[in-house]
Amino acid sequence: MKRVDRIVFVLSLVLAAGCTSVRPYEKEHLADPIMVSSKDEAMRELKWLEAREGSTGGAGGAGGGCACK
Amino acid sequence: MRVQVAHKQSTTWLLATTVAGACVASWAPCVRAGIDETTLSYIFNFYSDVDGVDVIGSYVMTGARLDNRLGLTFQWVHDRVMIPAIEAPPGSQEAADAITSASRPIANSGDPYQDYVKTRNSFEGSANYHGYDVGYYVSMESDYFAQMVSLAYNHDLHGDNLNLAVGASYSLDSIEPLEDDDTAGAPDYRNTTYWNVVATQVVTKTTVVRVGAEFNRVTGLQHDPYRNVYVAGTNVPENHPDERVRRDLFLGLTQYIYNRSSVMLDYRYYSDDWGVESHTIGAKLNQYVNEQFVFRYRYRYYSQLSSTFYRDEYTAPGGIDGNQTGDYRLGDFGAHLFGGQVAWHPHRFFGFGTRTRVTFGYERYFNSNNFSADVFETGLLVAF
Numbered sequence: 001m002k003r004v005d006r007i008v009f010v011l012s013l014v015l016a017a018g019c020t021s022v023r024p025y026e027k028e029h030l031a032d033p034i035m036v037s038s039k040d041e042a043m044r045e046l047k048w049l050e051a052r053e054g055s056t057g058g059a060g061g062a063g064g065g066c067a068c069k
Numbered sequence: 070m071r072v073q074v075a076h077k078q079s080t081t082w083l084l085a086t087t088v089a090g091a092c093v094a095s096w097a098p099c100v101r102a103g104i105d106e107t108t109l110s111y112i113f114n115f116y117s118d119v120d121g122v123d124v125i126g127s128y129v130m131t132g133a134r135l136d137n138r139l140g141l142t143f144q145w146v147h148d149r150v151m152i153p154a155i156e157a158p159p160g161s162q163e164a165a166d167a168i169t170s171a172s173r174p175i176a177n178s179g180d181p182y183q184d185y186v187k188t189r190n191s192f193e194g195s196a197n198y199h200g201y202d203v204g205y206y207v208s209m210e211s212d213y214f215a216q217m218v219s220l221a222y223n224h225d226l227h228g229d230n231l232n233l234a235v236g237a238s239y240s241l242d243s244i245e246p247l248e249d250d251d252t253a254g255a256p257d258y259r260n261t262t263y264w265n266v267v268a269t270q271v272v273t274k275t276t277v278v279r280v281g282a283e284f285n286r287v288t289g290l291q292h293d294p295y296r297n298v299y300v301a302g303t304n305v306p307e308n309h310p311d312e313r314v315r316r317d318l319f320l321g322l323t324q325y326i327y328n329r330s331s332v333m334l335d336y337r338y339y340s341d342d343w344g345v346e347s348h349t350i351g352a353k354l355n356q357y358v359n360e361q362f363v364f365r366y367r368y369r370y371y372s373q374l375s376s377t378f379y380r381d382e383y384t385a386p387g388g389i390d391g392n393q394t395g396d397y398r399l400g401d402f403g404a405h406l407f408g409g410q411v412a413w414h415p416h417r418f419f420g421f422g423t424r425t426r427v428t429f430g431y432e433r434y435f436n437s438n439n440f441s442a443d444v445f446e447t448g449l450l451v452a453f
Contacts, residue, residue, distance in 0.1 A: 021228055026274045029325040034355035034363060035277065037323075037333060040112075040130065048116055048124070048444065052434070054373055054398045055347040057283040057317035058337035 107133040110450035118442035121153035128448075140197040148189040187211055200224055202236075215242040217261075230271040237264040246294040254294030254306075262286045275325035285315040298395035300383040307394045310378075315341040329357040344377035345399060360417045367432075369406040375399065397438050408432030408444075424452040 022030075029035065042059035050056055114126035125148070132142040187210060195204035204219040221236030240261045246254025267281035292309040299305075321335040333353040340346045353367040376399040378389035387393075410430035416423065428448045435441035 022230055022271045022274050024229070027271070029275050030271060030277060032325065032331070034329075034331045034357070035323050035325055037321075037353075040128075044112070044114060044126070044128070044446075048442075049434075052398065052436070052440070052442070053347070053371060053404065054345045054376070055317070055337075055339040055349070055371075056285065056315060057339060058281075058319035058335070058349065 107131075107453040108450060109453070110448060112446060112448040115445045116442060117444075119440060123151045125149045125151075138199050142193075142195045142197075144191075144193045146189075146191045146193075150187050150189070152185040154183050154185075189213075191215075195219075204238075206240075212245050212247050213242065214245075215240060217241075232267075232269040234267045234269075235265070237262075239263070242289070244290055244294070257290035257294075259287065259289035259291065261288075275327075277323045279319075279321040279323075281319050283317050283319075285313075287313045287315065292394065293396070296396065298383070298393050299381075300386055300388065300393060305393070307396065308388065308392055309394055310343065310392055313341055313343055315339070331355045343399070344375065345373060347371065347373040361414050363412040363414075365410040365412070365430075367406075367408050371404040371406075371436075373400075373402055375401045397440075402437045404434065404436035406432055406434045410446075426450045 039059070046056070046059045109131045110129075112126075112128040112130075114124075114128070116122075116124040116126070127147045128144065129146075130142070130144045132140065134140045189208060189210040191206065191208035193204065193206040195202055200223055202219070202221040202223075204217075204221075206215070206217040206219070208215040217238055217240035219236065219238035221234065223232055223234035225232050238261075240263075242259040242261075244254075244257045244259060246256075263283070263285050265281060265283040267279065269277065269279045272278050289311060291311065291313060292307045294306070296307045297304040298307050317337055317339040319335065319337040321333065323331060323333045325331050331354075333351075333355070335349075335351045337349040338347075339349070349369065349371045351367065351369040353365060355363060355365045357363050376394070378392040379394055379396070379399040380389070381395060383389075383393055408431060410428055413427045414425065415427065416425050426449070428446070428450075430444075430446040432444045432446075433441065434444070
């Protein structure tokens, strides 16, 4: 657990640092529907998977947009 | 060789009780972060497993942006759960070992020989304003009533290349078990406090990375009141601790590939204070066949370690610190899921009309407990 915590923490720092700057006109591919997971679909799947497994989570997050505007 | 009741999956109760939990856990669908256009969609979902349990689900969803800042969503879900009849007299060894005995109420001698059917309806609404989301959810069924309120905020940074989001929710569930011959479930409650934080970063013109953490604290009744477990050779009701702290971390990477396809990779680590620990990895490949059709293939692998108090059978009364369960969901196992989906965009064929998408999907799930299930799903989305 602690190791995973550290990995995520470091990744979070990298993300928060905004290591790259992709300009709006460069985001054509990022805006393609095939780049976005359906949160509704993830929700429906989690609903029955939770009834079959002992874990939960990972299906989405509050907000957490695609950052592709 | 005797087949333990506890090894059989719960059915209606689990589906019922996890719906609210899933809503809390995944959060995002409950309070959507921004609505770009007005949409109306319908999803038909059919689940069928190796034990004869069928679930038919219908989803109606709509979302609208009223002005540049305010968006509203609404969802209605109707589920019909059918659990097959048992084939032996109630109380007999054959009946006790049957798949339905652990997870459906049996209240009289004629009842077990009929399929058990229950329905569930849920309504959910949310409002999104200036990055803030407020939501309310309510679910109703014959033995379970759930409500949840939620609040979230997300903000774009670094030229909209980074999105940070936080969210929290609180749910209050009221549980009133139906009459059952071999368990004695009294009215109870179950409350869940949830929060999460998610960061989504554009890494390159074709790559997005997502990192998140979630935390759940669940209090109250957490076992299936219709389930039994073998203790010293007899069937007795299960008992789980009345508090559970659950947390997970997840990572995701989405990469666009220049033949008009994308790859999505994700990983989730989960642990809780009952000792359950799991790893989940998943991969999806999305591919445009032409302008009208998009195919998707996916695979998911799940591996779980047992809770500290799970046993196939307890040799002495009292369980482990008073807790006892034979629910395989709290034991060691691994699971695979394969699936595919095709999405058709008819407006691209006709060259006019509103944006429309029709989907057909199939998934097969199987685990190391010889359990398997098939899930079919079809849907229609219209954007105005």
